[in-house]
Amino acid sequence: xxxxxxxNPTVTVDQLQQLIDLVRRGMAAGVPIVDYGVxxxxxxxxxxxxxxxxxxxxxxxxxxxxDFVVRAAAGVAMGQLQATLRETNQFVPLDADxxxxxxxxxxxxxxxxxxxxxxxxxxxxxGLRYVDGQGRDIHVGGRTVKNVAGYDVTRFMVGSLGExxxxxxxxxxxxxxxxxxxxxxxxxxxxxxxxxxxxxLLLGDASPAWVGVHWGGxxxxxxxxxxxxxxxxxxxxxALEGFVDRVAGIAFCEWRAxxxxxxxxxxxxxxxxxxxxxxxxxxxxxxxxxGAVCEAIRDAWPGDYSPVMIDALPxxxxxxxxxxxxxxxAAKLDQITGALAAEHGGLCVWHARPEGCESIExxxxxxxxxxxxxxxxxxxxxxxxxxxxxxLRGEGVTR
Amino acid sequence: MPRLDEAVDRLRAVVGGEGVLxxxxxxxVYECDGLPIAKGLPAAVVFPTDxxxxxxxxxxxxxxxxxxxPRGSGTGLAGGCVAFDNGVIVSTTxxxxxxxxxxxxxxxxxxxxxxxxxxxxxxxxxxAGGAERLRFSPDPSSQSVATIGGNAATNAGGLNTLRYGxxxxxxxxxxxxxxDGSVVRARAGALCDGVGADAAALVCGSEGTxxxxxxxxxxLTGAPRHYRTVYAVFGSTGDACDTVSDxxxxxxxxxxxxxxxGAMIRVVEEAFAYGxxxxxxxxxxxxxxxxxxxxxxxxxxxxALCHRNGAKEVQQCADEAKRxxxxxxxxxxxxxxxxxxxxxxxxxxxxxxxxxxEAVARIVGIGEKYGLRVSNVFHAGDxxxxxxxxFDEDDPRQVQRVLAASQEILEYCIxxxxxxxxxxxxGVEKLHLMGKMFNPATLDTFGRIKRVFDxxxxxxxxxxVPSGQIRIELVRPIATNVPGGAL
Numbered sequence: 001x002x003x004x005x006x007x008n009p010t011v012t013v014d015q016l017q018q019l020i021d022l023v024r025r026g027m028a029a030g031v032p033i034v035d036y037g038v039x040x041x042x043x044x045x046x047x048x049x050x051x052x053x054x055x056x057x058x059x060x061x062x063x064x065x066x067d068f069v070v071r072a073a074a075g076v077a078m079g080q081l082q083a084t085l086r087e088t089n090q091f092v093p094l095d096a097d098x099x100x101x102x103x104x105x106x107x108x109x110x111x112x113x114x115x116x117x118x119x120x121x122x123x124x125x126x127g128l129r130y131v132d133g134q135g136r137d138i139h140v141g142g143r144t145v146k147n148v149a150g151y152d153v154t155r156f157m158v159g160s161l162g163e164x165x166x167x168x169x170x171x172x173x174x175x176x177x178x179x180x181x182x183x184x185x186x187x188x189x190x191x192x193x194x195x196x197x198x199x200x201l202l203l204g205d206a207s208p209a210w211v212g213v214h215w216g217g218x219x220x221x222x223x224x225x226x227x228x229x230x231x232x233x234x235x236x237x238x239a240l241e242g243f244v245d246r247v248a249g250i251a252f253c254e255w256r257a258x259x260x261x262x263x264x265x266x267x268x269x270x271x272x273x274x275x276x277x278x279x280x281x282x283x284x285x286x287x288x289x290x291g292a293v294c295e296a297i298r299d300a301w302p303g304d305y306s307p308v309m310i311d312a313l314p315x316x317x318x319x320x321x322x323x324x325x326x327x328x329x330a331a332k333l334d335q336i337t338g339a340l341a342a343e344h345g346g347l348c349v350w351h352a353r354p355e356g357c358e359s360i361e362x363x364x365x366x367x368x369x370x371x372x373x374x375x376x377x378x379x380x381x382x383x384x385x386x387x388x389x390x391x392l393r394g395e396g397v398t399r
Numbered sequence: 400m401p402r403l404d405e406a407v408d409r410l411r412a413v414v415g416g417e418g419v420l421x422x423x424x425x426x427x428v429y430e431c432d433g434l435p436i437a438k439g440l441p442a443a444v445v446f447p448t449d450x451x452x453x454x455x456x457x458x459x460x461x462x463x464x465x466x467x468x469p470r471g472s473g474t475g476l477a478g479g480c481v482a483f484d485n486g487v488i489v490s491t492t493x494x495x496x497x498x499x500x501x502x503x504x505x506x507x508x509x510x511x512x513x514x515x516x517x518x519x520x521x522x523x524x525x526x527a528g529g530a531e532r533l534r535f536s537p538d539p540s541s542q543s544v545a546t547i548g549g550n551a552a553t554n555a556g557g558l559n560t561l562r563y564g565x566x567x568x569x570x571x572x573x574x575x576x577x578x579d580g581s582v583v584r585a586r587a588g589a590l591c592d593g594v595g596a597d598a599a600a601l602v603c604g605s606e607g608t609x610x611x612x613x614x615x616x617x618x619l620t621g622a623p624r625h626y627r628t629v630y631a632v633f634g635s636t637g638d639a640c641d642t643v644s645d646x647x648x649x650x651x652x653x654x655x656x657x658x659x660x661g662a663m664i665r666v667v668e669e670a671f672a673y674g675x676x677x678x679x680x681x682x683x684x685x686x687x688x689x690x691x692x693x694x695x696x697x698x699x700x701x702x703a704l705c706h707r708n709g710a711k712e713v714q715q716c717a718d719e720a721k722r723x724x725x726x727x728x729x730x731x732x733x734x735x736x737x738x739x740x741x742x743x744x745x746x747x748x749x750x751x752x753x754x755x756x757e758a759v760a761r762i763v764g765i766g767e768k769y770g771l772r773v774s775n776v777f778h779a780g781d782x783x784x785x786x787x788x789x790f791d792e793d794d795p796r797q798v799q800r801v802l803a804a805s806q807e808i809l810e811y812c813i814x815x816x817x818x819x820x821x822x823x824x825x826g827v828e829k830l831h832l833m834g835k836m837f838n839p840a841t842l843d844t845f846g847r848i849k850r851v852f853d854x855x856x857x858x859x860x861x862x863x864v865p866s867g868q869i870r871i872e873l874v875r876p877i878a879t880n881v882p883g884g885a886l
Contacts, residue, residue: 066648066753067782089650109592122600123568136840144749146565146781146821148554148604149829149836150863151845155567155600164596176650199503203532203621205690232693239690286589288503316591317504345588368584369598372851376596379847391595 008034008050014057014075016129016137019166023135026052026385033385035162037104039097039275042352044161044362044390054166056103060084061169068174069126069143074103074167082264090174091260093118095267097275103167109159112267116202116315117209117227122158124172130157130165133381143171162387164380178227181209183258183266184240186222189249191215191291191312194222197247198287198314205239210263213312214270215294217304222314225258273309273323278354279330280322283337285346287317293340297321300336308333317346327356334360341365363391402463403442406487409459410445413452418493420444429470429488430481437478437827441468444488449510450574450582450613453489457611458580460487460857467578467858469607471512471549474541476747477826479553479606479862489611491548497521498614502530504589505619506571511548511612515539518547522619534622537566539822540730548612554604556822558655558726561780562688563620565822567603574614575602578853587616601848606824606863609852623654623688627698628716628725631705632679636660636763636775639681640755642708643779646685647752649704651697656780657684657729660759662739663776663787670735671728676712683779684729686722732776733787740772740789744801748812749821752782758815762786762808769804771797783821784812810835825863833865 013019026033034047035054058073059080065088072081079098085091095112096105104110106128111120118124127141141147141154157164188194191213201207208224215221226236237255244250258266274280285293294310297319301308307329311320321333330353341348342365350362370392377392410419420426421443431438442465447453460467466486473480482488494512500522501507509518518535519542525531537550538557545555550566551573557565572586572593585598602609633639639658646656659667661680668675675682683705687697698715705713716722736743750758759775766773766788777785788804790797809819809832819825819832833842845864853860860866 064751064753066644067751068647068650069751111592119564119568122597123564132840132844134840136843137838138841138844139838140841140844142818143751143816144782144818144821145752146556146560146749146778146783147818148565148822148824149818149820150825150833150841151848152554152567152600152604153844153848155603156596156598158597158600159593160596196503199505199533202505207621229693229696231696232690235690235692284590284592286501286504286506287591288501288589317589318592346590347592347594349594363594367594368587370595372583372585373595373598375851376598376848379851380844 008053010053010055012055012057014073016131016168019131019168020135020137022052022054023131023133023166023385027135027383030383032388033166034387036387036390037100037108037162039100040104040108040351042280043108043349047390048388056101056168058168063088064143065090067143068176069171070174071143071169071171072102074101074106074170076102078102078105085174086177089177091177092124092172093175094121094124097268097271102170106158106167106170107160107162112271113210113212113313115313116211118175122155125154125158125170126173127171128154128157128167129169130167132165133383133385138165141171145173161391163377163390163392165386177260180230180233181225181227181258181260181263182233182237182255183223183225183263184255185253186224186244187251187253188220188222191220191294193249194291194314195288197250201243202315204243206236206243211313211315212270213294213310213314215298215310215312217306221253225263227260270311274311274320274351276324277309277322277352278324278326279333279357280320280350280352281333281337282349282351283319283321283341283346284349285317285319285340285344287315289344290314290317290319293319293344296340297333297336300332322352325354327354330354330357330360338364401465401485403465403485406460406463406465407443409463410443410456410487413455413459414445414447418446429473432473432478432480433476434478434826434828437481439481439483441482441488442485444490446490446493448493450576453576453611453613454580454582456489457576457578461578461580466860469552469611469859471546471552472514472541472544474545474549475553475826476823477820477828479824479826479859481827483827483861491546491611491613494613500525500530501589502533505533506589507535507617507619509547509615509617511615512546515542515545515547515550518617532622532624533619535617536563536569536620547615547617551603551612551615552605552607553824554822556778556781556783558657558729558778560778560822561656562652562654567600569618569620570599570603571616571618572599573602573612573616575610575612577610578855578857589616604824606826607859608849608863610858625691625694626654626686626688626722627694628684628686628722629698629702630675630714630725631683631685631710632676632712633681633683633708633710636681636759637756638709639683640759640779642683642705642710643755644753645704645708646701647780649700651687651701653685653780654688655684655686658682658775658777658779659732660775662772662774663732666735666739666774667728667732670738671731673724673728684725736774736787736789742790742792744788744790744805746786746788746805746808747783747820747823748809748817749781749783750812750815750817752780754815754817755779755782755784758784758812761811765804765807765811769800771800771804778821781821782817827862830865
C-alpha cells in the first residue's frame with residue numbers, strides 16, 4: 001500500500017540541528033514529518049497527503065568496547081553498525097535486515113529468533129536522544145547498564161512507531177561474538193504439539209540461543225541453534241538429543257556448524273519473503289498457543305496448497321503470516337487471524353495490506369492503554385508532527 | 400483545603416474500619432521508608448484488598464483533595480513512599496493474592512502486594528510441569544519482604560541484574576489505578592509484545608507517581624541449576640576493579656560480580672566469620688551459571704583473569720551450603736556496618752564499568768578530603784557503586800561534610816558518564832540532582848508525562864520529578880538500623 005498519494009519532498013539528515021530545524025519548520029508550516037522506515041512502509045494507516053518524508057543517515061558515534069556499549073546515530077544501517085562492532089569482536093544481538101536503520105529497529109521493536117538467548121531491543125537499550133514535538137533535544141537514559149533516574153522514556157519509546165519523537169541517537173548493549181555456533185533442524189509432526197514442550201526445552205540444558213519456524217508448506221521444521229564455547233555447544237547437543245528421544249513427534253533432521261555470520265545470512269534469506277509480501281499480518285498470542293495458531297491458519301486452506309507463508313517465534317508467541325496475494329485472500333486471512341486473536345487474547349498488526357484492503361483494520365483488538373498512549377502522544381508531540389494518524393491520535397487510536 | 404475527615408469516612412466505607420489506620424502511634428511506622436531522614440506522618444493509612452477497592456479509595460481521596468501516596472513494604476531507600484503533605488498512604492500489603500501461575504506461558508499474575516520471595520516459593524511449590532525450574536528473576540536483597548509492586552515501581556535491581564536484568568525486563572504487563580480512580584491495563588496478558596509505545600515500561604521505575612500498580616503479569620524464566628562460585632582476594636581495590644573490567648571485556652557475563660573493600664571485609668568477617676582473609680584489601684565474589692559442562696571452561700578463564708590482575712588467592716565454594724552462606728553474607732553486609740559506625744550514608748551511583756578503577760580511587764579521595772571514612776560494597780559487574788560514608792550523626796559538622804561529600808561523589812559520577820541512581824531511585828533524596836542529570840527540556844517532558852497520568856498532582860507528587868509543589872529538606876544523611884535497607 002503506498003505511503004501517500006501526494007508528491008512530497010524527502011529530506012535526508014545526519015545532524016541534530018538539521019532535525020531540530022526540520023521540526024521547527026514543520027511546526028511553523030503545519031507540515032508533518034513522516035518516517036515509516038524501509039521495512040515497515042505498510043504498517044499502520046497511510047500518512048496525511050501533505051508531509052515531509054524523512055530519511056536519517058549516520059554512523060557509530062562512540063563504541064565503549066570494554067563496557068560492551070555502543071552509541072550510534074539512529075540513522076546508521078544495521079549492516080554498517082554490525083560491521084563496525086565486528087572490528088572488536090562484538091555485535092548487536094538483534095535480528096534485523098542490514099539496510100534497516102537502528103532507529104527503525106527501536107521504533108518498530110524489531111526482533112527475531114535471537115530474542116530467546118539475547119532479549120529484544122527493550123532489553124538492550126540504555127539511552128536515547130530524540131527531538132520532541134517542539135524541536136527540543138531530549139536525553140533519556142544514559143550509557144550505564146543500570147539507571148533509574150527519571151521516567152524510563154527510553155524503553156517506553158521501543159515500538160512507538162516513530163510517533164512520539166525523532167530519535168537520532170541510540171545507546172545500547174553489545175555482546176561478544178560467540179566462538180562457535182551450531183544450527184539444528186527438527187522435524188515435528190504438528191506445530192501444535194511443539195507448544196507443550198517449549199517450556200521444557202527452555203528450562204533444560206538444551207535451552208537454545210535462537211528458535212524459529214519458517215513454514216511455506218510441506219514438512220514442519222523447527223530451526224534452532226546454540227552459540228558459545230565449544231564445550232557448551234557439545235553439551236547442549238547431547239542434551240537436545242536426550243530431549244528429542246523423550247518427546248514423541250519430534251525428530252532430528254540436521255545438525256551442523258553455524259557461525260554468527262552464517263546465522264545472520266540465513267535468517268536474512270528466511271525473512272526476505274516478508275519484505276516482498278503484498279499482505280502480511282503479525283499475530284501476537286500467548287507463547288503456548290503459537291504452534292496451534294500456525295496450524296489453524298494453514299488449516300483454513302484445505303489441501304496441500306496454501307498461499308500463506310508463516311514465520312513464527314514459538315518462545316514468544318509471534319506469528320507472521322502472509323504472502324503475495326490479492327484482496328480476497330487477505331480479507332480471509334484477516335478474518336482468521338482476527339478470530340484467533342480474539343480467542344487467545346492476542347493482537348493483530350498488519351504490516352502490509354494489498355490494494356483494495358483499506359477496510360482491514362491495521363491494529364486490533366483495541367487495548368486498554370491505547371487511549372492513554374494517545375494522550376501521551378498529545379503531550380510529547382502537541383502539533384501532531386510525527387507520523388500522524390499512523391496509530392495514535394490525541395485522544396486515542398486512529399480508526 | 401483537603402477534607403480529611405470526610406476522606407477517612409469514605410475510606411472506611413470502602414474497606415471497613417479494620418482497613419484504615421488513623422491512630423498516631425500506629426501511623427509512626429509509616430512516617431519513613433529506608434531513608435529515615437525524610438519523614439512525614441501520614442494522616443491515615445488504608446489497606447485495600449483488590450483493584451476495585453483501590454479505585455474507590457483513590458476516587459474518595461481525590462474527591463476530598465487529599466494527597467495519595469502508594470506504598471508496598473516500605474523498603475525503598477529514597478523517601479519515595481512517604482506522605483509529606485498530610486496525605487494518606489494507600490498500602491498494597493493486603494493485596495497478596497497470586498492469581499495464577501501459567502507454566503506453559505511462563506507467566507504469573509499477582510496482586511501488587513505479593514512479596515517477591517512468596518512468588519518464588521509458590522512457583523517452586525508447584526513442583527510439576529517444570530515449575531520447580533522457573534523463577535521470578537529480580538532478586539533485590541530485600542526480596543523476603545519487598546512487594547512485587549514495589550519492585551516494579553522502583554525497577555528494583557539485585558545481585559543477578561548483571562546477567563538477568565532489572566525488574567522492568569520481567570514485567571510483561573500491569574494494571575494501574577490512575578489519579579481519577581480509573582483503571583488501565585498496560586500490556587496486560589501473557590503476550591511478549593504489544594502495539595505502540597510500551598506503557599508498562601514507562602510505569603516501571605516511576606516510583607508510584609503515575610498511579611497505583613494493583614496487578615502484574617510477571618515473566619518467569621528458567622532458574623539456573625548449575626553454578627560455579629568463587630571469591631578472589633586482591634591486594635588493592637584497583638586490581639579488583641581492573642579484573643571486573645577485564646572479565647566483562649573478555650565477553651564473560653557472570654550472574655553476579657560483587658566487590659568488597661578492605662574495611663568491609665573486616666566488618667563482614669567479624670560479623671559472620673565466613674573465612675575471608677582479614678588482611679585482604681579487596682574481594683571479588685563472582686558467580687557464573689549455565690550448562691554444567693561449559694562452566695569449567697569459563698571458570699578457568701575467570702580465574703586466569705583474576706591471577707593476571709594480581710589476585711593473591713582464588714577460592715571456589717566447595718558446596719551448595721558454602722555458596723548459599725557466601726551470598727547470605729553479602730546480602731547482610733550492610734547490616735554489619737553498625738559494628739564500626741553509629742551512622743552511615745550510602746550512595747547509589749552507577750558508572751561505566753571500565754571507569755571503576757579510577758572512580759573507586761576518586762571516591763576514597765573525596766572521603767579523605769572531607770575527613771570521612773568511606774567503605775565500599777557494591778555490584779561491581781554493573782558498575783553500580785555504593786560508597787558508604789561513616790560518621791557520627793550527633794556531630795553537625797560531620798553531617799554537613801557527609802552531605803557535601805555525597806554531592807561531590809554523585810557529581811563526579813555524572814561527569815564520567817554515570818547516573819545519580821542505579822537502583823535506589825530518586826524519591827525525594829536526589830530530586831536536587833535531577834537538574835544536573837537532565838536538561839530542562841527533558842525534565843519538562845517528565846512533567847508532561849506526569850500530568851497525562853495525574854493532571855492535578857494527586858498521586859505521590861514531588862517525588863522523582865521536581866515539581867516545585869513540595870520541598871523536602873533533608874537535614875541528615877541516612878542513619879543506623881535502616882529497616883529493610885539491604886542492598
